Amino acid sequence: MWGLVVASLLPFVGAALLPFLSKSRGDNCGWIASGFIVASFAAVAISTPAVLHQPGAIAFEWVPSLGLQFSIAADGLSLAFAFLITGVGSIVFTFAAAYLGPEENRRRFFCYLLIFAGAMLGVVFAANLISMFVFWELTSVSSFLLIGFWHERDASRGGALKALVITAGGGLAMLVGFILIGSIVGSYEIADIMAAREQIAAHRWATAAAMLIMLGAITKSAQFPFHSWLPSAMEAPTPVSAYLHAATMVKAGLYLVARMGPVLSLIPIWTPTLTVLGIVTMTWGSFLALRQTDLKALLAFSTISQLGLIMAMFAQNTASAATAGVFHMLNHGLFKGALFLMVGVIEHEAHTRDLTKLASLRSNMPRLFAVLVLASLSMAGIPPMGGFISKELFLEEVLQMPWPLTVIAVLGACLTVGYCLVLAIGLGLTHQDEAERKHAHDAPTALLWGPAVLVFGALLLGLVPTFLAGGLIESAAAAAIGGHVPHPHLTMFHLSPTLIVSVAAISAGAAVFRFGWMRRTPDAPKLVADRVYEAWLTGLEHNAQRLTASYMSGLLWRYVTIIVCVGIISMSALAVFVGFDASAPWGARPAQTFEYVVALIPIAAAIGAVVAPTRLAAILALGASGFSLALLFSLVGAPDLALTQIMVETVSVALFLSAFVHLPAYRKLKPRKFQPLYAAVSIAFGVGVTALLHHARGQRVGGTIADYFVENSVEKAGGHNIVNVILVDFRGLDTLGEISVLGIAALTCYALIKLRPERKRP
């Protein structure tokens, strides 16, 4: 187990040390980074026998209050993925060390690549959903930086952002699903979750959790309808593409489905949905692959297609399907890694990767062509490659499915053979241009041995699968279904109905290639999913901007209107749903005519302030409104309030007047006219507040404070004039405060008067 801890830490350690270990120009950093990943591979390999014998786990305390541990667990499933990550990783790293020239910033590149590898190892060894999620998102972030590595290309920047938004967004949905599971079980440890699977399946959140986690998996693994980010991500440097497609990133989704399969397949929605999505993705992806002229795009769509196949297998959660899934996953890692690296070589040597422009590889790059053919045969599922066995296993499963799915899947298999033949035969047969022939030369061995090793691996998987990986596959499949798996019989030679289907598919594929591949559109049409993504994005941006512009006008009076409207809406909502109590009496005593007249003055003054033609008139009208309110206060028996009001009003009018001297001239930009909307808003607000106040009367719980003053005025303060006692005694400090406020205001007035702009002397 500790070997695996070392294996997962090595890439991170490498990334941290790389800047210090490498030479100033970064010449050697590719080899140093390769050293770290090879060491990691060795650590995985050494730990394998022990782990296969007895899966283990190590836990460190992380956040005990949340019951969180930082735990690492390993079984066959993690190991199968770890082998891919470190094994294909070793090849990719060494390839990249030779492939990237000194003009690239290699130190940065290998730093990102190591973090990427480490994050992937973290995902597969995490024994806890939260730490798995952390590493999961770390792969998204590091791939964002890797995909955008050739940042002078516009497409690569767009691709990087798209990949990040889709995968990290799906990751968030997955996080919500994880939290749901965590809330049901009360733990985020995968072992606890496995133990509580019946409880989860019976819970009413189960379907939601399954859907959310599925969303995480299918976005990460580029399944339909979220497949569009993967072809955009091909702008990355070729070794990154190879690594991303063959061993990392997209495989994380598969890992999640396999890992959570035993739990989530108990939920009815899981298996059917994922199966349909996987099969549809497989066929749709292979159809799109056939229409590409860019070699890398062709491979990208083929990855989507192959991932769909594996996804559908893992979704079944049966022993045979899981075996097929694990086996094909390993196979795919080997041949897809080789194919991408070889496309890198072709691009490096021929300076194009356009199928229609490439000269015949058979004569120009014979060694590379031989390896390429073997890899393509494996992808097509033709003996003696490992791909043949995995396709047989796949067809066996598919034949048991409902017939529409079977038809779609077999069609997908035919198309797959078709595009593989494009690679294997099409590239060998293209026209021959003498001029080109002189330029082209075969791939250097330094670049070729990596793909060759991978393809040799794929060949061995076909010839001696059980010897090579039987134990690993058995253990991995067992983990993926959470039960026992019979020892797999992986063999090239057998007679069964699948063989007939297989032969038929190969012949049909050959026909597709023979009659179909020339009809490829030179400029591949834009993906529907791409268009949807872009339309969605521009629509969102556009509408967001319109929405924001509509209310963020920068005009203060509009802002205030919005607030007032919110007030009106909430008051009317209350009036409708709860109802105001209108039966309460309006006052303790009927108002007298004189009081009505006095009450009209502030109203008139307020209207005056609104329609006043000059600033001065508005200020004076406002003042009149305030002073008449003071009059009203004194009439209804609140002389202290009236006094305060007069003071405040005097000072504020004075402040207004002296401050407005400094403002620029009052200009009318356009003629003012009556605006019914604002009148209505004002009136509605006034009516609302009045109704509110009326309703509020008589709803208090505590007694009024007046009683306290009446009772204690003589006893505690020795005064008979209660208002006086309140002002100088009970609220003495308040009065002091008021006096200081008035004093400060007066000082301000004085300062403003002093500051009056100096008149120019004649």
Add this chain to the structure above:
Amino acid sequence: MNLSSVESLAYSLPELILVFATVGILMLDLLITRKRILGELALCACGGAALASALLAGAEQGYLFNQMVALDGFAIFFKLFLSLSAFAAVYMSLGSRELDNEHPGEYYTLLLAAATGTFYMASATNLLMAYLALEFVSLTSYVLTGFIRASRRGSEAALKYLIYGGVASGAMVYGMSLIFGLAGSLDYATIGERLLVPSEANGPILFIAVLLVLAGFGYKISMVPFHMWSPDVYQGAPLPVTAYLSVGSKAAGFAMMIRFFYVALSHAGAGGVWATIEGLEWPNLIVLGSIITMTLGNLAALRQDNVKRLLAYSSIAHAGYILMGFVVLSDAGLRAMLFYIATYYLMNLGAFTVLMMVLNNSDREDMEAFRGLAWRGGALPAAAMAVFMFSLAGVPPFAGFIGKFYLFAAVIDKEMWMLAIVAALNSVVSLYYYARIVRTMYLDQPLKSDPVMTTDWHSGAFAGVLAVGTIVFGVYWRPLIDLADKSLVFFRG
């Protein structure tokens, strides 16, 4: 304990330090010519206040100043946090070129005064005290916003802020007077007791009164529909002031809001679950506010090219996220809020620090000023900014993710699906515009005309410390969550 005004002074060391420093700076300004000392003094005062707040942690809890403010775990948490915010604001001001040649004496006086006000916002247990503290902070903020007199944008922002604030706090004080009329008390605990027994008072009027009070809180934390001042003000104010408004003043608003709603309008039940008082379903109201706030904030940020304004909108969105913890009525939610506020400090202040470095260097604050930042001498600021952006987006392994995790967990535990889904979608949208900044810094090529980024060591060090904090708390957040846990103590007599 319930101490009188004079006795309370012994427990008011942080505030005393700030008040003495405020007055001291004002006096010193008249005496000395090397004005930088004033800023350094203010820095020491904030540090001292932080230390003094930390020392209060062991003190007996109780009421100070005749039941006007409380001394409890919650208040101490925010005192510590708010003094650190003021510290950051002063530190940034010292390194900001925008504020050179302005009047440092008055500036630091106002800043420290605002900080003192925020302390009382966080600890007030009386409506009157809360209102005074809020108004005190607002008044100083208005001046700070328009502090650079030559800046027209700043002056406009200050005036807008003033009038908007006037409307909001007018509504608030009106609501408070209604609550006083209904409950007959200004004291939170008493209000809570009197309204606990269902009566006629727990009707629509109380709801309206709470809504009006919410206008004041909402304005301070920039919650929709009271948020409209913030983009203009954030953009117009000097950058350190913006940073302070978005972290310090906002956190104080949250503290005040939590205390009012939880102490006066709810009561604690068993197992860390709270219940509202009868007839006042305020969480529903705020769920709506939270959803609209985060959505509008994020949508507005989507196409924003001015990074300062973008951060203003993002700050609105984050207010929406933080409110997620507010509505679940549980200790878990409150803890998530405190935790998020603390992580928000790291990542948002960090983003503002990097923005200030860019602004100092190029006098620009739009997206183009970040173009290819990493490739023209700004490797450290660019790396730090990337950390802050990913953390703000809630991507692991950064502190922002952990904060969001706790918020989501609290919301999902209460089965508030709508809120959880909207928040998740919002996070995706926000990732888009945060990643756009990272893309601009790393993946865009600098033009020949873009200046070489030079970094002064103290801003760089500050950004570095914040970035390291963001990473460390993203991986090992136990001390912070334990602190938040311990701080969930409200003294209610």
